Amino acid sequence: MSAGALFLAVFLACTVEAVEATTIVLAAGTARDWRSAGYGAAAALLVLTVAVVALGPALTSIPIGPLRLVIGAALLLLGVQWLRKAVLRAGGVRPLHDETGIYQAKLAAARGAAAHRVATVPDWYGFTLSFQGVLLEGTEVALIVLTFGSNQHAIPLAGAAAGAAILVVAAAALAVRAPLARVPENALKFVVGVMLTGFGAFWSEEGAGAHWPGGDTALLVLLPGIAVLSLLLAYALRRRSHGLVRVAGGAPSTVETG
Amino acid sequence: MMAGRLRAAAAFLGAQVVGDDWTVALGLVAALAVTAGVSRTTLPAWWVLLAAILVLLPLSVWRAGRRGAGDSG
Numbered sequence: 052m053s054a055g056a057l058f059l060a061v062f063l064a065c066t067v068e069a070v071e072a073t074t075i076v077l078a079a080g081t082a083r084d085w086r087s088a089g090y091g092a093a094a095a096l097l098v099l100t101v102a103v104v105a106l107g108p109a110l111t112s113i114p115i116g117p118l119r120l121v122i123g124a125a126l127l128l129l130g131v132q133w134l135r136k137a138v139l140r141a142g143g144v145r146p147l148h149d150e151t152g153i154y155q156a157k158l159a160a161a162r163g164a165a166a167h168r169v170a171t172v173p174d175w176y177g178f179t180l181s182f183q184g185v186l187l188e189g190t191e192v193a194l195i196v197l198t199f200g201s202n203q204h205a206i207p208l209a210g211a212a213a214g215a216a217i218l219v220v221a222a223a224a225l226a227v228r229a230p231l232a233r234v235p236e237n238a239l240k241f242v243v244g245v246m247l248t249g250f251g252a253f254w255s256e257e258g259a260g261a262h263w264p265g266g267d268t269a270l271l272v273l274l275p276g277i278a279v280l281s282l283l284l285a286y287a288l289r290r291r292s293h294g295l296v297r298v299a300g301g302a303p304s305t306v307e308t309g
Numbered sequence: 310m311m312a313g314r315l316r317a318a319a320a321f322l323g324a325q326v327v328g329d330d331w332t333v334a335l336g337l338v339a340a341l342a343v344t345a346g347v348s349r350t351t352l353p354a355w356w357v358l359l360a361a362i363l364v365l366l367p368l369s370v371w372r373a374g375r376r377g378a379g380d381s382g
Contacts, residue, residue, distance in 0.1 A: 120345075124337070124338065124341055127337060127358075128327065128328070128333075128334050128337060128338075129328075131328075131333055131334075131337065131362070131365075131366060132327075132328030132329070132330075132333075134366065135328070135329070135330065135366065135369055135370060138366075138370050139370060139373055139374070142370070142374065144373060144374050248362070252358050252362065255358070256341075256344055256354070256357075256358050259341050259344040259345040259348060260345055260348035260349065261344050261347075261348045261353075261354035261355045261357075261358075262348075262353075262354075263355050264353075264355065269355075273359075277362070280362075280363065280366065280367075284366070284367055284370050291374060292374075
Protein backbone atom coordinates (compact mmCIF):
# COMPACT_ATOMS: atom_id res chain seq x y z
CA MET A 52 0.00 0.00 0.00
CA SER A 53 1.48 3.36 -0.99
CA ALA A 54 1.89 6.25 1.45
CA GLY A 55 -0.65 8.23 -0.58
CA ALA A 56 -3.32 5.52 -0.31
CA LEU A 57 -2.69 5.18 3.44
CA PHE A 58 -2.99 8.96 3.90
CA LEU A 59 -6.18 9.11 1.81
CA ALA A 60 -7.90 6.22 3.62
CA VAL A 61 -7.19 7.65 7.08
CA PHE A 62 -7.99 11.22 5.99
CA LEU A 63 -11.42 10.25 4.58
CA ALA A 64 -12.33 8.08 7.60
CA CYS A 65 -11.31 10.85 9.97
CA THR A 66 -13.24 13.48 8.00
CA VAL A 67 -16.50 11.54 8.47
CA GLU A 68 -16.00 11.18 12.23
CA ALA A 69 -14.71 14.76 12.61
CA VAL A 70 -17.89 16.14 11.00
CA GLU A 71 -20.02 14.20 13.52
CA ALA A 72 -17.85 15.26 16.49
CA THR A 73 -17.85 18.90 15.35
CA THR A 74 -21.67 18.94 15.35
CA ILE A 75 -21.66 18.03 19.06
CA VAL A 76 -18.90 20.53 19.94
CA LEU A 77 -20.77 23.29 18.08
CA ALA A 78 -23.97 22.45 19.98
CA ALA A 79 -22.09 22.48 23.31
CA GLY A 80 -20.41 25.79 22.47
CA THR A 81 -23.53 27.53 21.16
CA ALA A 82 -25.93 26.39 23.88
CA ARG A 83 -23.51 26.41 26.84
CA ASP A 84 -20.06 27.95 26.81
CA TRP A 85 -17.42 28.00 24.05
CA ARG A 86 -14.45 27.80 26.44
CA SER A 87 -15.84 24.70 28.19
CA ALA A 88 -16.70 23.04 24.86
CA GLY A 89 -13.17 23.78 23.62
CA TYR A 90 -11.61 22.34 26.79
CA GLY A 91 -13.76 19.20 26.41
CA ALA A 92 -12.77 18.68 22.76
CA ALA A 93 -9.09 19.30 23.53
CA ALA A 94 -9.15 16.88 26.49
CA ALA A 95 -10.73 14.12 24.35
CA LEU A 96 -8.19 14.68 21.55
CA LEU A 97 -5.40 14.45 24.14
CA VAL A 98 -6.77 11.10 25.45
CA LEU A 99 -6.99 9.72 21.88
CA THR A 100 -3.47 10.96 21.01
CA VAL A 101 -2.01 9.39 24.18
CA ALA A 102 -3.77 6.08 23.32
CA VAL A 103 -2.31 6.09 19.78
CA VAL A 104 1.19 7.09 20.95
CA ALA A 105 1.16 4.49 23.76
CA LEU A 106 -0.21 1.58 21.70
CA GLY A 107 1.59 2.36 18.41
CA PRO A 108 5.13 1.21 19.30
CA ALA A 109 3.76 -1.91 21.01
CA LEU A 110 1.85 -2.87 17.85
CA THR A 111 4.79 -2.27 15.49
CA SER A 112 7.02 -4.58 17.58
CA ILE A 113 4.74 -7.58 16.84
CA PRO A 114 5.92 -9.90 13.98
CA ILE A 115 4.25 -9.00 10.64
CA GLY A 116 2.36 -12.33 10.15
CA PRO A 117 0.27 -12.36 13.36
CA LEU A 118 -0.02 -8.55 13.18
CA ARG A 119 -1.52 -8.71 9.67
CA LEU A 120 -3.98 -11.40 10.76
CA VAL A 121 -5.26 -9.53 13.84
CA ILE A 122 -5.11 -6.01 12.38
CA GLY A 123 -6.51 -7.15 9.03
CA ALA A 124 -9.39 -8.94 10.76
CA ALA A 125 -10.20 -5.83 12.85
CA LEU A 126 -10.11 -3.63 9.72
CA LEU A 127 -12.27 -6.10 7.82
CA LEU A 128 -14.94 -6.22 10.55
CA LEU A 129 -14.91 -2.42 10.89
CA GLY A 130 -15.01 -1.96 7.10
CA VAL A 131 -17.91 -4.37 6.52
CA GLN A 132 -19.84 -2.57 9.26
CA TRP A 133 -19.24 0.85 7.64
CA LEU A 134 -20.12 -0.55 4.23
CA ARG A 135 -23.32 -2.17 5.52
CA LYS A 136 -24.49 1.16 7.01
CA ALA A 137 -23.56 3.07 3.84
CA VAL A 138 -25.41 0.53 1.63
CA LEU A 139 -28.51 0.69 3.85
CA ARG A 140 -28.47 4.51 3.68
CA ALA A 141 -27.83 4.59 -0.08
CA GLY A 142 -30.57 1.98 -0.53
CA GLY A 143 -33.09 4.12 1.33
CA VAL A 144 -33.54 1.66 4.23
CA ARG A 145 -31.96 4.06 6.73
CA PRO A 146 -32.21 7.85 6.47
CA LEU A 147 -29.05 9.79 5.60
CA HIS A 148 -27.16 11.28 8.53
CA ASP A 149 -28.90 14.58 9.33
CA GLU A 150 -26.27 16.83 10.94
CA THR A 151 -28.68 19.77 11.19
CA GLY A 152 -31.31 17.65 12.98
CA ILE A 153 -28.72 16.17 15.36
CA TYR A 154 -27.39 19.68 16.05
CA GLN A 155 -30.88 21.01 16.91
CA ALA A 156 -31.60 18.03 19.20
CA LYS A 157 -28.28 18.45 21.06
CA LEU A 158 -28.87 22.20 21.29
CA ALA A 159 -32.32 21.75 22.86
CA ALA A 160 -31.03 19.19 25.39
CA ALA A 161 -28.01 21.33 26.31
CA ARG A 162 -30.08 24.48 26.91
CA GLY A 163 -32.21 22.74 29.55
CA ALA A 164 -29.37 21.65 31.87
CA ALA A 165 -28.18 23.65 34.91
CA ALA A 166 -24.64 25.12 34.88
CA HIS A 167 -21.95 24.53 37.48
CA ARG A 168 -18.23 25.32 37.55
CA VAL A 169 -15.56 22.66 38.19
CA ALA A 170 -11.97 23.92 38.74
CA THR A 171 -11.03 26.01 35.65
CA VAL A 172 -13.97 24.73 33.57
CA PRO A 173 -16.74 27.37 33.61
CA ASP A 174 -19.50 24.95 32.57
CA TRP A 175 -19.12 21.24 33.39
CA TYR A 176 -22.12 20.17 31.25
CA GLY A 177 -20.67 21.83 28.13
CA PHE A 178 -17.24 20.27 28.85
CA THR A 179 -18.70 16.77 29.33
CA LEU A 180 -20.93 16.96 26.24
CA SER A 181 -18.03 18.04 24.07
CA PHE A 182 -15.56 15.55 25.65
CA GLN A 183 -17.88 12.55 25.21
CA GLY A 184 -18.79 13.49 21.64
CA VAL A 185 -15.18 13.83 20.49
CA LEU A 186 -14.04 10.72 22.39
CA LEU A 187 -16.84 8.52 21.02
CA GLU A 188 -16.48 9.66 17.41
CA GLY A 189 -12.68 9.63 17.66
CA THR A 190 -12.34 6.06 18.91
CA GLU A 191 -12.98 4.59 15.45
CA VAL A 192 -10.44 7.01 13.99
CA ALA A 193 -7.86 5.96 16.60
CA LEU A 194 -8.54 2.31 15.67
CA ILE A 195 -8.04 3.09 11.97
CA VAL A 196 -4.85 5.10 12.63
CA LEU A 197 -3.44 2.25 14.73
CA THR A 198 -4.45 -0.57 12.36
CA PHE A 199 -3.48 1.05 9.05
CA GLY A 200 -0.42 2.71 10.56
CA SER A 201 0.99 -0.34 12.37
CA ASN A 202 0.48 -2.63 9.38
CA GLN A 203 2.48 -0.29 7.14
CA HIS A 204 4.87 0.73 9.94
CA ALA A 205 3.73 4.32 9.31
CA ILE A 206 1.79 5.37 12.41
CA PRO A 207 3.17 8.97 12.24
CA LEU A 208 1.86 9.31 8.65
CA ALA A 209 -1.54 7.88 9.64
CA GLY A 210 -1.61 10.25 12.63
CA ALA A 211 -0.74 13.19 10.36
CA ALA A 212 -3.64 12.27 8.03
CA ALA A 213 -6.02 12.17 10.99
CA GLY A 214 -4.69 15.50 12.28
CA ALA A 215 -5.06 17.10 8.83
CA ALA A 216 -8.69 15.97 8.58
CA ILE A 217 -9.49 17.31 12.06
CA LEU A 218 -7.89 20.68 11.21
CA VAL A 219 -9.76 20.99 7.89
CA VAL A 220 -13.15 20.09 9.42
CA ALA A 221 -12.62 22.25 12.54
CA ALA A 222 -11.55 25.26 10.42
CA ALA A 223 -14.61 24.87 8.15
CA ALA A 224 -16.95 24.54 11.14
CA LEU A 225 -15.44 27.58 12.89
CA ALA A 226 -15.78 29.60 9.69
CA VAL A 227 -19.49 28.89 9.27
CA ARG A 228 -20.38 28.38 12.98
CA ALA A 229 -22.93 25.77 11.86
CA PRO A 230 -23.02 21.97 11.39
CA LEU A 231 -21.36 20.85 8.15
CA ALA A 232 -24.56 19.48 6.63
CA ARG A 233 -23.27 19.70 3.04
CA VAL A 234 -20.41 17.23 3.50
CA PRO A 235 -21.38 14.08 1.50
CA GLU A 236 -20.99 11.91 4.58
CA ASN A 237 -22.56 8.76 3.17
CA ALA A 238 -20.46 8.86 0.00
CA LEU A 239 -17.33 9.23 2.16
CA LYS A 240 -18.46 6.38 4.41
CA PHE A 241 -19.03 4.26 1.30
CA VAL A 242 -15.49 4.89 -0.02
CA VAL A 243 -13.88 4.32 3.39
CA GLY A 244 -15.94 1.14 3.92
CA VAL A 245 -14.71 -0.23 0.57
CA MET A 246 -11.07 0.61 1.43
CA LEU A 247 -11.23 -0.85 4.95
CA THR A 248 -12.96 -4.02 3.73
CA GLY A 249 -10.55 -4.49 0.82
CA PHE A 250 -7.32 -3.89 2.74
CA GLY A 251 -8.67 -5.80 5.76
CA ALA A 252 -9.49 -8.85 3.61
CA PHE A 253 -6.11 -8.66 1.84
CA TRP A 254 -4.00 -8.36 5.00
CA SER A 255 -5.97 -10.79 7.17
CA GLU A 256 -5.77 -13.53 4.51
CA GLU A 257 -2.03 -13.00 4.09
CA GLY A 258 -1.71 -13.15 7.89
CA ALA A 259 -3.68 -16.41 7.88
CA GLY A 260 -1.17 -17.91 5.43
CA ALA A 261 -3.04 -17.52 2.11
CA HIS A 262 -1.41 -16.01 -0.97
CA TRP A 263 -3.34 -13.76 -3.33
CA PRO A 264 -2.95 -14.41 -7.04
CA GLY A 265 -0.79 -11.61 -8.40
CA GLY A 266 0.31 -10.42 -4.94
CA ASP A 267 -0.37 -6.73 -4.26
CA THR A 268 -1.94 -6.24 -7.71
CA ALA A 269 -4.91 -8.33 -6.49
CA LEU A 270 -6.00 -5.14 -4.66
CA LEU A 271 -6.63 -3.53 -8.06
CA VAL A 272 -9.39 -6.10 -8.60
CA LEU A 273 -10.47 -6.55 -4.98
CA LEU A 274 -11.27 -2.88 -4.21
CA PRO A 275 -13.33 -2.16 -7.38
CA GLY A 276 -15.04 -5.55 -6.94
CA ILE A 277 -16.20 -4.69 -3.41
CA ALA A 278 -17.32 -1.25 -4.61
CA VAL A 279 -19.38 -2.77 -7.44
CA LEU A 280 -20.95 -5.37 -5.10
CA SER A 281 -21.94 -2.61 -2.64
CA LEU A 282 -23.39 -0.38 -5.36
CA LEU A 283 -25.41 -3.31 -6.73
CA LEU A 284 -26.74 -4.04 -3.23
CA ALA A 285 -27.73 -0.38 -2.73
CA TYR A 286 -29.41 -0.39 -6.15
CA ALA A 287 -31.34 -3.59 -5.36
CA LEU A 288 -32.46 -2.18 -1.99
CA ARG A 289 -33.59 1.07 -3.58
CA ARG A 290 -35.60 -0.79 -6.21
CA ARG A 291 -37.18 -2.90 -3.48
CA SER A 292 -37.99 0.21 -1.37
CA HIS A 293 -39.64 1.88 -4.37
CA GLY A 294 -41.66 -1.29 -4.96
CA LEU A 295 -42.84 -1.23 -1.33
CA VAL A 296 -43.79 2.45 -1.62
CA ARG A 297 -45.85 1.75 -4.74
CA VAL A 298 -47.63 -1.17 -3.01
CA ALA A 299 -48.23 0.63 0.31
CA GLY A 300 -48.84 4.08 -1.15
CA GLY A 301 -46.34 5.74 1.19
CA ALA A 302 -42.66 5.78 2.21
CA PRO A 303 -41.40 3.08 4.59
CA SER A 304 -40.69 4.67 7.97
CA THR A 305 -37.13 4.58 9.24
CA VAL A 306 -35.42 5.38 12.51
CA GLU A 307 -31.96 6.98 12.55
CA THR A 308 -29.77 5.78 15.39
CA GLY A 309 -26.24 6.58 14.43
CA MET B 310 -14.93 0.27 40.05
CA MET B 311 -11.81 0.12 37.84
CA ALA B 312 -12.70 -3.39 36.60
CA GLY B 313 -16.19 -2.19 35.72
CA ARG B 314 -14.80 0.71 33.70
CA LEU B 315 -12.39 -1.61 31.90
CA ARG B 316 -15.26 -3.99 31.11
CA ALA B 317 -17.35 -1.07 29.81
CA ALA B 318 -14.42 0.14 27.66
CA ALA B 319 -13.88 -3.39 26.28
CA ALA B 320 -17.62 -3.70 25.54
CA PHE B 321 -17.57 -0.33 23.75
CA LEU B 322 -14.56 -1.27 21.61
CA GLY B 323 -16.15 -4.66 20.87
CA ALA B 324 -19.35 -2.94 19.73
CA GLN B 325 -17.31 -0.62 17.47
CA VAL B 326 -15.66 -3.58 15.72
CA VAL B 327 -18.51 -6.13 15.72
CA GLY B 328 -21.23 -3.60 14.86
CA ASP B 329 -24.94 -4.12 14.47
CA ASP B 330 -24.97 -7.60 12.95
CA TRP B 331 -22.84 -10.00 14.99
CA THR B 332 -23.53 -12.87 12.59
CA VAL B 333 -21.44 -11.11 9.92
CA ALA B 334 -18.51 -10.74 12.34
CA LEU B 335 -18.81 -14.38 13.41
CA GLY B 336 -19.02 -15.57 9.79
CA LEU B 337 -15.94 -13.57 8.75
CA VAL B 338 -13.89 -14.82 11.72
CA ALA B 339 -14.96 -18.41 10.87
CA ALA B 340 -13.95 -17.83 7.23
CA LEU B 341 -10.52 -16.63 8.37
CA ALA B 342 -10.13 -19.79 10.47
CA VAL B 343 -11.04 -21.92 7.41
CA THR B 344 -8.54 -19.87 5.33
CA ALA B 345 -5.81 -20.62 7.86
CA GLY B 346 -6.71 -24.34 7.70
CA VAL B 347 -6.87 -24.54 3.89
CA SER B 348 -3.60 -22.59 3.51
CA ARG B 349 -1.81 -25.45 5.30
CA THR B 350 -2.83 -27.79 2.47
CA THR B 351 -1.83 -27.64 -1.20
CA LEU B 352 -5.19 -26.07 -2.15
CA PRO B 353 -5.51 -22.32 -2.82
CA ALA B 354 -7.04 -20.51 0.18
CA TRP B 355 -7.43 -16.90 -1.04
CA TRP B 356 -11.04 -17.37 -2.22
CA VAL B 357 -12.51 -18.47 1.12
CA LEU B 358 -12.82 -15.02 2.69
CA LEU B 359 -13.99 -13.47 -0.58
CA ALA B 360 -16.76 -16.06 -0.82
CA ALA B 361 -17.75 -15.31 2.78
CA ILE B 362 -17.99 -11.55 2.04
CA LEU B 363 -20.00 -12.25 -1.13
CA VAL B 364 -22.52 -14.26 0.90
CA LEU B 365 -22.57 -12.51 4.31
CA LEU B 366 -22.78 -8.84 3.24
CA PRO B 367 -25.76 -9.27 0.86
CA LEU B 368 -27.53 -11.52 3.40
CA SER B 369 -27.07 -9.01 6.22
CA VAL B 370 -28.14 -6.06 4.06
CA TRP B 371 -31.14 -7.99 2.75
CA ARG B 372 -32.24 -8.98 6.28
CA ALA B 373 -31.95 -5.34 7.40
CA GLY B 374 -33.93 -4.26 4.34
CA ARG B 375 -36.73 -6.69 5.19
CA ARG B 376 -36.82 -5.44 8.79
CA GLY B 377 -36.89 -1.81 7.57
CA ALA B 378 -37.80 0.42 10.51
CA GLY B 379 -36.84 -2.25 13.02
CA ASP B 380 -33.18 -2.21 11.99
CA SER B 381 -30.82 -0.32 14.24
CA GLY B 382 -27.74 -0.94 12.17
